[in-house]
Amino acid sequence: MTGPDPRTDEELLAAHAAGEPDAFGVLFRRHRDRLWAVALRTTNDREDAADALQEAMLSAHRAAARFRGEAAVTTWLHRIVVNACVDRLRRRQAHFTLPLPGQAGAEEEDRHGPARNEPAAPSTDHDTAMVVRAALAELPYDQRAALVLVDLQGYSVAEVAEMMGVAEGTIKSRCSRGRARLAVMLGHLRNLSAPPDVGGTRTQDLAPRGGSHDHSRS
Structure with a gap:
């Protein structure tokens, strides 16, 4: 059985940006549980959390080449997830033209x-x-x-x-x-x-x- 990939997050992200097909999947699986917890607690809805996490990972997948290492890869991933969650909550609020629970007042x-x-x-x-x-x-x-x-x-x-x-x-x-x-x-x-x-x-x-x-x- 193959053990965990020994590369750092930064090395995996760089490998993905260089064209290695499986590197991003390894990186995502390494942090999936924590990213999912952030998405679920922020949206308080499993469907919204799943959609936001998927959107965030697609964004991260596409933006990997622009990562410059100013922050840790985990911080970068969490930022993308939080932004996706907040964007989804704002779209939901605008779509229904009603405030989120606790937002009114x-x-x-x-x-x-x-x-x-x-x-x-x-x-x-x-x-x-x-x-x-x-x-x-x-x-x-x-x-x-x-x-x-x-x-x-x-x-x-x-x-x-x-x-x-x-x-x-x-x-x-x-x-x-x-x-x-x-x-x-x-x-x-x-x-x-x-x-x-x-x-x-x-x-x-x-x-x-x-x-x-x-x-x-x-």
């Missing part, structure tokens, strides 16, 4: 505080996970994407700012507003003795806190 809530309606207390760990995912989906998509990348995927504020093409202060602001809204929506979960993991992140990790954190990445 978001600016008003930022001025006067988050909405006060709380979901019913969950009865099982599965219910709790569903409540947390539903609360995340209520955020405006820019806040949601920032929190997915910083709090759930472990990227630094600087990395996420580069991915999304905005200033670091903008990412900090989006995360702060998103955490504040989640803290209100999920405040009733703080009484649980052991909140379950939700995609690798415990519910208390979504409460407001200072700074950001990094996870080691391949």
Whole structure:
């Protein structure tokens, strides 16, 4: 049985750009699970996530020759996935001429505080996970994407700012507003003795806190 390809991400991308037919597939499979998690948590819809991920990988496949190594290949791939997800959410919003869940009145809530309606207390760990995912989906998509990348995927504020093409202060602001809204929506979960993991992140990790954190990445 053939073992994992020993080449780095940069070497695989360069090989693809040079015409090696299987190099990009190896690169995609190496990071597929994490890219899928970002797409799913950002769109909160499996069909939209699958379409956005496919669009993103087609874009990356075509743009490989333009990669200059200013950022890690994983950062570059995540940026393309996030952009595809946000573009899809914006197109969906425009198509239906209705705001996304949590989008209407978001600016008003930022001025006067988050909405006060709380979901019913969950009865099982599965219910709790569903409540947390539903609360995340209520955020405006820019806040949601920032929190997915910083709090759930472990990227630094600087990395996420580069991915999304905005200033670091903008990412900090989006995360702060998103955490504040989640803290209100999920405040009733703080009484649980052991909140379950939700995609690798415990519910208390979504409460407001200072700074950001990094996870080691391949």
